Amino acid sequence: MKNALILSLASCLLIFSCSPVKEEFGTEISTDASQILKGKAVFEDQCSTCHNFNEDAIGPNLSGVTRQVETSWIRQFIRNPQQLFDAKDQRALELLAKFKTPMPGFAHLSEDVEAILSYLHTFETLPLEISGDTTSNLIPEKVVDSGVRLELEFFAQLPPSDTVPPLAKMTKMEPIPGTDRLMINDQRIGIYELVNQQPILFLNILENRPAMVSKPGWATGVGSFAFHPEFETNGLFYTAHTEPGGTKPSDFGYTDSLAVFMQWVLIEWKAEDPKAKTFKGTDREILRIDNSTQAHGMQELAFNPNSKKGDPDYGLLYIGYGDGGTAEKRFAGISNHQGAGIYSSILRIDPAGKDGKNGKYGIPKNNPFAGEQGKAGEIVAYGFRNPNRLFWDREGQLFATDIGQHSIEEINKIEPGKFYGWPVREGTFRINPYGSFRALYPLGEDDAITGVTYPLIQLEHDETVAVIGGYFIPSGVLNGKFVFGDIPSGRLFFADLSQAIPVVQTWGVIFEGKEVSMKSLVNHDRVDLKFGIDGKGNVFIMSKTEGKVYRLKLD
Incomplete structure (x- = not known):
């Protein structure tokens, strides 16, 4: 149904937001201007239907994700999320539970993944969980x-x-x-x-x-x-x-x-x-x-x-x-x-x-x-x-x-x-x-x-x-x-x-x-x-x- 192209990455910020950050993430991500511009173009082409940097959409708010999650994990999740689901990875399963549907893998993006990471890393503001989510249990009768x-x-x-x-x-x-x-x-x-x-x-x-x-x-x-x-x-x-x-x-x-x-x-x-x-x-x-x-x-x-x-x-x-x-x-x-x-x-x-x-x-x-x-x-x-x-x-x-x-x-x-x-x-x-x-x-x-x-x-x-x-x-x-x-x-x-x-x-x-x-x-x-x-x-x-x-x- 929905193009969750970089599936539900930022929700893990919500999952682990109670724990103090003990490590600086994203230090290895390139800040080259041309790389960022390329990542922006790929993101708008591939990801923006489902993700933005203001709030959860079809997929999660991605603002600040590269500063809260290991880069290697994000990279793996983009390329092959099913592998993480199969391995019972806690983050992946929490994301699946919240956003209901898994995304397909995007191994074909190849080096474009690095450009996407560079673009994501330009957003420093961390997403805040919005209280009062009214989209649960709206219909109490179950099938x-x-x-x-x-x-x-x-x-x-x-x-x-x-x-x-x-x-x-x-x-x-x-x-x-x-x-x-x-x-x-x-x-x-x-x-x-x-x-x-x-x-x-x-x-x-x-x-x-x-x-x-x-x-x-x-x-x-x-x-x-x-x-x-x-x-x-x-x-x-x-x-x-x-x-x-x-x-x-x-x-x-x-x-x-x-x-x-x-x-x-x-x-x-x-x-x-x-x-x-x-x-x-x-x-x-x-x-x-x-x-x-x-x-x-x-x-x-x-x-x-x-x-x-x-x-x-x-x-x-x-x-x-x-x-x-x-x-x-x-x-x-x-x-x-x-x-x-x-x-x-x-x-x-x-x-x-x-x-x-x-x-x-x-x-x-x-x-x-x-x-x-x-x-x-x-x-x-x-x-x-x-x-x-x-x-x-x-x-x-x-x-x-x-x-x-x-x-x-x-x-x-x-x-x-x-x-x-x-x-x-x-x-x-x-x-x-x-x-x-x-x-x-x-x-x-x-x-x-x-x-x-x-x-x-x-x-x-x-x-x-x-x-x-x-x-x-x-x-x-x-x-x-x-x-x-x-x-x-x-x-x-x-x-x-x-x-x-x-x-x-x-x-x-x-x-x-x-x-x-x-x-x-x-x-x-x-x-x-x-x-x-x-x-x-x-x-x-x-x-x-x-x-x-x-x-x-x-x-």
Whole structure:
């Protein structure tokens, strides 16, 4: 969920702040000016989404860390935190307990680690623990285990696109509409088709779009894809990917005082032969949006699978777009829709239209803000930090999972034109986007006048720290239930979304006759959980860690 790139280093200051400092740390760190400037650039590129020098954010306040912790420990933690977790290192385990999710190792930074240390060492002020942290035990009811255990079977393996975990970065696996052709992405490469459970590279987006970048990781690269409901005849499908900030002029941006780190690009591809196993055809750029960080961008593309030809929703492309990290950068007005912005929203466009902002797409007339002065007509609903998955139930109701900040994960029932709270609400709690993100407050008695629509399901971070949406189970003991999970830990949940107040329960898996946790299944402390579905409704569990896909055996 979050880019904790130099994971939770400064919390150890809090852990050991009661003991007098007996040693001067950081004396060996270079103070060379060029080294510091290099470290500043790397930090802003790799780390600033999650860390600052004022307060704990997604990761901890790093001010003064190099003066309180051994340099060798910091260096090791950046490069391979898992090694310290495995060794039961006290500091590492305390950090994990506080910030809930481990970070991946960053051995690839190489000599850049020394530059980062030089930059960190310029901050002498030690962080102080802020009393009154209100982000614990906000929801007293705990999720209980249902006792349901479903059997898994190995289904497919994507080719490794890196030598260290995550070995393959799949985020989505869905069929081409109306067919049994099963497509899956690797964020670093493009789209594969699984043929007889074997991957065949259908489209190499990196080769076609050499400006594409998939580092520093997490949400970057090929974020999502969607095939047109008439792909078999028109050959059209759509992808979202990232390019460096400033690659080309954008269609949507923000204030010049906030740097553009990346751009999300929406591409329409047209296959000459829709039945071909390898793409050959044409493409065109539809939309380009500036993003202030590598996080919370164009995470989802989808067509309503229940819509039929002639329906008002047919052929319209839904886009889940987060706040781009603008709230963490203290530009909350961008995600709070000051002006006709499109951030923190679920969008819907007509790829065949021409009346959009750049003339390359259309704005559906049934969009709630179409034609309204001062509003972006592309928006269906807004107020989301990171609407990473969109999905429809059997009756055609739209839902979205939304990854929260420090405290609350959400599943929202989407109604056109509604405001879902971010960045002034996290779940059913007030938040000050210009204050501490770790402080949440009860709703006021007059809250109804704010017009916020609150989540159908909210879970605190002691249950899940990065929610990922799955699918509705078609048969068996969980028939009709919606399954979803926690990205880092792989913890599995289900709920009946048709209920006014759904009850959330956990479930587990059995592999090769033995009940296993997802962490043990993927041989890693970070699961990077994702879900998939095929043309028959079979549901799959995927893990980026090893690049493997598992099928649920429902009957």
